[in-house]
Amino acid sequence: MAVLNEEQEMLRDMAREWVTNESAVAKFRAVRASGEPRAYDPAAYATIARMGWAGVIIPEEFGGTDFGWLSAGMILEEMGKTVTASPLLTTTLAAAAIVLGGNPEQKAKWLPQLAGGAMIGTLAIDEGAHHNPHRLETSVSDSSLTGTKAFVHEAHDATLFVVAAADGMYVVDTSTPDAAASVQVATRHLADMRSHAQVTFCGARAEKLAHGGDDLLDQVLDRARILTACEMLGMAQQVFDTTLDYLKQRVQFNQALSSFQALQHRMADLFGDLAMMRSAVEGGLQALDSGMMMPHAAAIAKAEANRVLHTISREGVQLHGGIGMTDEYDIGFYLKRARVLEASWGSTGFLKDRFATLSGY
């Protein structure tokens, strides 16, 4: 765990307490059972916004708290531990795009609403099943945006879409009925039972985020990679802890499984991997906060998150044996969500390619 200041420690404890008491995995089961495509509990999100968590990276003058990326990441890590379903991650990313690329009017118009929970935001970037952000067909003419985006996270309740088009990034605000009519949201049920949809923009009114420079999209995506890795870190930590507890309790051959050396060494390996993942993810957050946003740090954070969560989620099921295969047991949720997040904002192959390119080979 990174060394925290007093304020960050308070926020972390608060998040931990809320997640433990108010957002246990049972809450996710309830959301799933509801069958609502939005796949989160609006009352819970209202509480999240009231606690100020939606504005952690938003400047105070626009209604946020400006606590920084490490703080935002810690909250998402805690929520990852119980697979809490919420549009906090995507809303934070949409806000980040506006903070980086918006003009003063755009910031004043949208950031307070995102910070306060009145609007839910999301990123609409990829146009196929693979992350491929620099080959886009979505186009804009005369402030009217047309294109189809695949597997958009949390699209069902979003009213603010940050959309990547061939010539830059745009905001599509669908909070009025007229504007909403130009955007079609078609649900795509993925294994993680969260909100995903194909979103089609048919001449939607769009405002360009013109202040971010040419690499705005990459900057936003690097933030998406690091924050997603935070949720993944919480998941990996939880699967590891749960598995360790299980090995200590489960008795076979008259002894606890935790006394078998073959299993001890597998857990020691996972513990080492988890340490690497945590360092990589926290390193990404610190790179963001220090203002030295190294694209390298984002690639390392998400690549390590992919590698380690993949292994831990697989081993977690295996080490639980048969019980890990049941829907009644929680561990399957982590496995399914893991693969969705691994494929979002860069698979391991994509990130290695990016890292090599950034490093000049």
Next chain:
Amino acid sequence: MASLAKAGAPASETDFRREVQQFLSESFPPELKGKGNPVTGVESDLRETEPQRRWREAMGARGWGTPTWPKEYGGGGLSRKQAAILNEELSRAGAYNPIGGMGVMMFGPTLLEYGNEQQKQEHIPPICRGEIRWCQGYSEPNAGSDLANLQTTAEDKGDHYLVNGQKTWTSGGQWADKCFCLVRTDRSDKHKGISFLLMDMRAAGVEVRPIRMISGLSPFCETFFTDVKVPKENLVGREGEGWTIGKRLLQHERTNLSGGGSMARMMGPRLSDLAKKYHEADASGVLTDKVLRDRIADFEIRWGAFLLTARRAAEESKEKGGVSEISSVLKKLGTKLSQERSELTIEIMGLQGLGWEGEGFSDAELAGVRAWLFGKAVTIYGGSTEIQNNIIAKRVLGMLDHQ
């Protein structure tokens, strides 16, 4: 919110930096600039050149080779901050710390903690001056990972001990002046029968035979003790306390073996630069062998995460004032990665990277082969990876004792 703004450095730090700069300009022989450390000074048969000797003596006289050790025993008596300044100035001047070896890394810190006043007065100052080479007498033919099974005995003969037995993997034994040794003073208890004894390698009855390794080098020795008389005052701590003291010393060893910094220095040229030299790249410098490119990136990403882990361990230890939980994984992770890197290095060079000696190979190629082979030891010595896994499972994860 706590202010993160940096104040200007306090006057005392600026003064100290000036003092270091002054010292360097007067005492560092310019001909050694950028030459790197013949570290080994202490653990090899390299003969010191005249400027190297002068530099060692200059640093030794100030105790700056062991900057944070107490002044009363010949150390520098510097604060951590001052030691960091010293380090910065040394590297800025292209200078190195000529005082090193096992006395500095392992034995000194342990003796400062457990030795009596007389032992500290006798043994610490020569370490600070780089005059005495120490070696480690721990492992035996039947006591490797099961170190506490050691059988070398020290028999109480009134005013001295009589030591008999065999040690092995004695690093630098053939060049060492002294040896810190684990010996058995009691056969009735495996752990409590062990004591920590200081031996003179020149004493009668000590015989050293170098072991030729797969790398062709002989950095390790077998050491035989036959009726060696050791004065009683060479016992560190009490009889039977050797296991406790010996384990403490191993912590210093592991910290040194896994330190991201020292490992990074061992690393040599970037793998991608090496790959561009031995393989094709397109006009924009992208390696045409996509599989190799992917594997290099895969390694470098994990190496980056390891360096961040080493940094985090140091920060957490400093913050909590103890050894961080993740320190336990550093040795295991770092040694595995360094071996992966060596394997990748020779693979990138093809058969050119397997040259053993003679014509047709560059110095770097020949050194790469020896380093690759020697590097196989790092996951074995200092507590093998398997032993590290046992320690992590039991001590950190609280898993039960295995059968």
